[in-house]
Amino acid sequence: MSIKGLGMGKARLLKLAKSLTIPTYEQTTIRPPKDAFNLIEPNFGFSTKENYTCLFLNTxxxxxxxxxxxxxxxxxxxxxxxxxxxxxxxxxxxxLISAHNHPSGDSTLSPEDCRKSRNATKKYLSLTKCVTTPSNHHYLGKEKSLQTL
Known part of the structure; x- marks a missing residue:
């Protein structure tokens, strides 16, 4: 892709500027909620639309x-x-950590935000029961049986 008036030197400079201003999430550890906020907030920036974003974490x-x-x-x-x-x-x-922005800039939770959050949490919890196994059960594939420890 080429843009008239933008040579390789300026393209490299723009790429460098982007890498310096957008925080990288690789190897970032999330401890207090503020860590997640600091990582997510720049991506919401001055968005004029509501965004729903997730951070996916390891153990x-x-x-x-x-x-x-x-x-x-x-x-x-x-x-x-x-x-x-x-x-x-x-x-x-x-x-995972989920977040959404308010394009208005007002971070006050609306009753609708609270209702949606409660409903989402209920759905997430019911889904986790389907995709995770409790630690006190062990599935034996060959015998196709369930052992309770």
């Missing part, structure tokens, strides 16, 4: 992947748990 809370699951409209982003879990399973994550 040591290191970020495996950062994914923008949905870009919505001015007031809402439609997200189905299937999309979140597809990405979580694809990246073999042990846990």
């Amino acid at each position: 040591r809370n290191k970020v495996l992947h950062f994914d923008n699951i949905s870009i919505g409209s001015l007031k809402t982003a439609i997200v189905h748990p299937r999309e979140v879990f597809r990405a979580a399973i694809k990246h073999c994550s042990a846990s």
Whole structure:
């Protein structure tokens, strides 16, 4: 791809500027919630649309992947748990952190935010029962039986 008036030197300079201003998530460990906020917030930036984003973490809370699951409209982003879990399973994550922005800049939670968050949490919890096995059970593939420890 070429852009008139943009040579290789300027292209490299732009690429360097981008790499210096956009935080990298590789090998970032999330401890307090502020760590997740610091990683996600620059990507929301001055977006005029609501974005639903997830951080996928390994067992040591290191970020495996950062994914923008949905870009919505001015007031809402439609997200189905299937999309979140597809990405979580694809990246073999042990846990995830989800977040969305408010294009208005007002971070006050609306009653709708609270309701959607409770519903999403219920759906996520019911889905985790389907895709995870409790630690006190052991599946034996050859014998096709379930052993309770």
